Amino acid sequence: MSENPEKKEAKVLLREIVDRVYQSAWDAKNRGEPVGWSSSKFPAEIAEALGLAVCYPENQAAAISAKHGGQRMCEYAESLGFANDICGYARISLAYAAGAECEEKPMPQPDFLLCCNNICNCMTKWYENIARMRGVPLIMIDVPYNNTTEVSEETVAYLKGQFQDAIRQLEKISGRKWDEKRFEEVCQNSNRTAKAWLKACSYCQYSPSPLSGFDLFNHMADVVTARSKPETAAAFELLAQEYEQAVKNGTSTLPYEEKYRIMFEGIPCWPELRALFKPLKAKGINTTAVVYAPAFGFVYNNLDEMMRAYCKAPNSVCIETGVDWREGICRENNVDGVLVHYNRSCKPWSGYMPEMERRFRKDLGVPVVGFDGDQADPRNFSEAQYATRVEGLFELMEANKLEANRGGK
Amino acid sequence: MSAIGAIGELLSQFDVIAANPKAQLEKYVAGGKKAIGCFPYYVPEELVKAADMVPFGIWGAEGTINAAKEYFAPFYCTIAQMGLELALNGKLNKLSGVILPSMCDTLRPLTQNFRAAIPQLPFIFLAHPQNRRAPYGVEYTKSQYANVKKSLEAIAGKAITDGDLKDSIRVYNESRAARRKFVKLAGQHPEAVSPMHRSAVLKSAYFMDKADHTALLTQLNAQLETLPKSDWKGSRILLSGILADSRNLLQILADNNMVVVADDVAQQSRAFRLDVPEADDPMTALALQFAGQDYDVLLYDPELNKRPEYIVNLARENGAEGVVILMMQFCDPEEMEYPSLKQALDKADIPSVSIGFDQQMRDFGQARTQLQAFADVLSAKR
Numbered sequence: 010m011s012e013n014p015e016k017k018e019a020k021v022l023l024r025e026i027v028d029r030v031y032q033s034a035w036d037a038k039n040r041g042e043p044v045g046w047s048s049s050k051f052p053a054e055i056a057e058a059l060g061l062a063v064c065y066p067e068n069q070a071a072a073i074s075a076k077h078g079g080q081r082m083c084e085y086a087e088s089l090g091f092a093n094d095i096c097g098y099a100r101i102s103l104a105y106a107a108g109a110e111c112e113e114k115p116m117p118q119p120d121f122l123l124c125c126n127n128i129c130n131c132m133t134k135w136y137e138n139i140a141r142m143r144g145v146p147l148i149m150i151d152v153p154y155n156n157t158t159e160v161s162e163e164t165v166a167y168l169k170g171q172f173q174d175a176i177r178q179l180e181k182i183s184g185r186k187w188d189e190k191r192f193e194e195v196c197q198n199s200n201r202t203a204k205a206w207l208k209a210c211s212y213c214q215y216s217p218s219p220l221s222g223f224d225l226f227n228h229m230a231d232v233v234t235a236r237s238k239p240e241t242a243a244a245f246e247l248l249a250q251e252y253e254q255a256v257k258n259g260t261s262t263l264p265y266e267e268k269y270r271i272m273f274e275g276i277p278c279w280p281e282l283r284a285l286f287k288p289l290k291a292k293g294i295n296t297t298a299v300v301y302a303p304a305f306g307f308v309y310n311n312l313d314e315m316m317r318a319y320c321k322a323p324n325s326v327c328i329e330t331g332v333d334w335r336e337g338i339c340r341e342n343n344v345d346g347v348l349v350h351y352n353r354s355c356k357p358w359s360g361y362m363p364e365m366e367r368r369f370r371k372d373l374g375v376p377v378v379g380f381d382g383d384q385a386d387p388r389n390f391s392e393a394q395y396a397t398r399v400e401g402l403f404e405l406m407e408a409n410k411l412e413a414n415r416g417g418k
Numbered sequence: 419m420s421a422i423g424a425i426g427e428l429l430s431q432f433d434v435i436a437a438n439p440k441a442q443l444e445k446y447v448a449g450g451k452k453a454i455g456c457f458p459y460y461v462p463e464e465l466v467k468a469a470d471m472v473p474f475g476i477w478g479a480e481g482t483i484n485a486a487k488e489y490f491a492p493f494y495c496t497i498a499q500m501g502l503e504l505a506l507n508g509k510l511n512k513l514s515g516v517i518l519p520s521m522c523d524t525l526r527p528l529t530q531n532f533r534a535a536i537p538q539l540p541f542i543f544l545a546h547p548q549n550r551r552a553p554y555g556v557e558y559t560k561s562q563y564a565n566v567k568k569s570l571e572a573i574a575g576k577a578i579t580d581g582d583l584k585d586s587i588r589v590y591n592e593s594r595a596a597r598r599k600f601v602k603l604a605g606q607h608p609e610a611v612s613p614m615h616r617s618a619v620l621k622s623a624y625f626m627d628k629a630d631h632t633a634l635l636t637q638l639n640a641q642l643e644t645l646p647k648s649d650w651k652g653s654r655i656l657l658s659g660i661l662a663d664s665r666n667l668l669q670i671l672a673d674n675n676m677v678v679v680a681d682d683v684a685q686q687s688r689a690f691r692l693d694v695p696e697a698d699d700p701m702t703a704l705a706l707q708f709a710g711q712d713y714d715v716l717l718y719d720p721e722l723n724k725r726p727e728y729i730v731n732l733a734r735e736n737g738a739e740g741v742v743i744l745m746m747q748f749c750d751p752e753e754m755e756y757p758s759l760k761q762a763l764d765k766a767d768i769p770s771v772s773i774g775f776d777q778q779m780r781d782f783g784q785a786r787t788q789l790q791a792f793a794d795v796l797s798a799k800r
Contacts, residue, residue, distance in 0.1 A: 169554075327530060
């Protein structure tokens with residue numbers, strides 16, 4: 010493969026790609042070029058088509074949290090007056106923008122901001138605050154919450170208007186002219202990445218799965234920060250090939266025998282990955298479904314479809330679509346149970362979960378158990394409670410399996 | 419009757435209505451009117467009235483959350499939780515429909531939970547655009563309001579004509595003007611209007627036909643205008659927050675000789691500071707009103723600093739000596755904007771205090787201590 014002469018493993022390539030995103034931002038900064046900060050589901054195609062260097066605060070916050078800097082950064086934001094029940098990613102990012110020291114994942118300060126609130130409304134105020142702190146322009150694409158499974162023509166028209174404005178603003182910032190051909194190329198890359206990502210995720214359907222579902226959480230960094238780059242598409246294609254081979258060889262990246270399969274609902278508690286994994290490992294539970302698979306599969310064939318694709322984020326779709334996505338991956342990937350993270354950092358996401366839990370139980374006939382946690386602030390997670398809940402889920406899945414086996418005999 | 423006597427009588431009428439939304443709802447329904455529940459924020463109530471129905475404000479209620487726990491973890495704004503609680507307990511059964519906006523991260527799931535939990539009640543979803551000023555934003559608002567209009571027409575069993583809507587807009591603009599005037603007068607006459615009365619007058623508008631409310635309020639305003647200039651010795655404050663209708667909290671303000679001279683409260687002035695402009699097409703006029711809305715934590719501010727500056731100016735223009743921020747627990751938009759507001763107030767040398775509260779609050783001891791200390795700060799500065 011010409012893009013991979015050293016025959017590196019996909020996971021190595023994927024890590025290098027994210028590293029390069031941040032290195033490119035530093036290089037741009039050093040050359041005196043503007044660097045942007047972008048929300049993870051802002052249409053990345055625009056900045057990429059204009060050749061602008063962009064960093065991703067959500068990815069940075071997750072990385073800082075995983076390296077145990079989350080609490081320190083959250084407390085810094087609280088010292089600025091931000092309440093402790095505001096999203097942990099936002100607190101970390103606001104602390105960094107305000108100048109908090111952060112060796113875990115430094116990135117250049119922004120010269121412009123790209124905010125899309127298809128993720129949440131908190132994002133709007135988060136980016137407004139950064140724009141105030143740093144005195145930099147904010148480009149805002151607003152995706153209104155959708156109560157129906159279809160995206161209306163009116164919404165598409167509204168988004169297109171904003172999209173054109175965003176292009177004009179970024180032409181000014183970059184000093185470059187918009188090139189429709191380049192944009193099409195970038196869109197092709199993004200689609201190729203999305204399809205390869207979905208393909209790689211689809212290998213969770215095999216039993217046993219050739220991958221630990223937690224791998225997908227790590228690889229998500231690439232879909233967030235580099236989905237418009239051809240090397241990302243190639244790396245995900247390679248990942249899919251590796252999984253294909255693993256299925257043939259009967260191997261897996263899961264470091265233990267897979268006895269039960271679950272959907273892990275929500276963002277992981279990044280500061281507590283080891284604690285999250287421990288009881289799952291002890292009980293032979295693999296995560297074979299994560300909602301991030303469909304959530305980042307932005308596939309489209311034209312501009313209208315692209316607008317519709319960006320309306321489909323986990324917290325911007327109606328409950329029917331949200332349930333449909335999840336039940337789809339639960340069925341495809343044969344889960345025995347669902348573990349729901351009640352994430353203190355994410356009100357929109359956690360706000361649907363009690364009702365979704367009921368629907369999962371009814372529609373899928375699998376046990377569902379919730380635990381309290383946080384994507385970034387370790388103070389909101391209790392290892393003991395989590396372990397007890399996983400134990401509870403395990404017992405319910407075990408009882409179901411025994412009964413199924415009895416029924417089978 | 420003396421002006422003070424007449425004022426007292428009028429205020430007690432508002433008090434009764436504000437404290438008894440249930441009786442109001444029953445009265446309208448018994449009179450053959452349909453009522454539509456309007457959740458926060460920026461519901462174009464004009465459309466409800468134009469359909470010959472009564473808009474009924476649903477901003478939660480003081481109480482305890484039980485049934486709604488089946489839908490929300492504890493870390494959510496109580497306005498949303500109590501709104502659902504009321505519905506689950508059958509308290510909204512007499513409504514003919516509800517309009518639920520989706521402007522914050524708690525309202526998003528509330529719309530879905532409400533639809534799932536209360537399938538028997540006609541549900542009207544409303545999404546507002548944040549990029550609301552550009553032509554495409556105005557068009558989007560119009561399209562969403564058109565959906566609301568269509569749903570209301572189905573419930574009312576009648577079409578809303580342009581004439582109906584223009585009449586309704588006129589009634590609402592008059593109501594907004596009367597409420598703005600009252601806010602000024604209440605601030606000028608603290609001996610006559612306590613913080614609790616002020617809240618009752620403004621809150622009752624959510625449970626009354628606006629023309630009736632305006633008629634009563636016009637009488638009150640006229641009486642207040644006859645009063646001699648007040649020589650009030652207490653503190654003049656600006657109130658900020660989502661809600662300011664807790665009698666317990668307002669009583670503490672009164673106990674500390676505080677008068678509310680202006681407010682930046684979502685249920686109060688934020689809801690009536692902007693009229694619907696003149697336009698040939700009334701649906702365009704409604705959308706242009708939303709396009710003009712500003713200075714609100716719920717709204718994207720493309721100019722970034724307008725809200726803190728607005729509140730500093732509002733305080734100065736009304737002679738407020740300090741700002742009392744009633745911080746609704748778990749309200750992300752208020753919390754996210756607090757540091758910028760505090761910074762602007764500090765820079766302008768306007769003292770402020772943030773009092774945490776929610777609709778389940780029973781113990782007001784800490785709030786009392788904070789407000790007593792704040793009153794001391796204000797008088798020491800005088």
